[in-house]
Amino acid sequence: MALDKIRLSMLYDFYGQLISEKQREAIEMYVNEDYSLSEVAENIGISRQGVREQIKHAESFLEKCEESLRLLERTKNISSYLNKLEESVKNDGKAVKIIKEIRKNITFD
DSSP: OOSOHHHHHHHHHHHGGGSOHHHHHHHIIIIISOOOHHHHHHHHTSOHHHHHHHHHHHHHHHHHHHHHHOHHHHHHHHHHHHHHHHHHTTTOHHHHHHHHHHHHTSSOO
């Protein structure tokens, strides 16, 4: 597929509720459960080509969402800043604890 599975999984985490149920089902199996296109097709009862088209359309839509909203990019930036902040205050146990609490609430780290 055009997007690598890791990026697709991250985009799905942010914007997955915006795609159709069939697309969510296909992506869940293909990306998160690591099924092949043929296995997904067998499980949801459509052709392999149909699965490929569902995923391709979903990829395109999820990428357009990211282009507009930049939630994935912003989350990665915040995570990077938290890493730098944690390094700069590594001897301050209270600050490190707060940073770790913030990090728990960020999807990707």
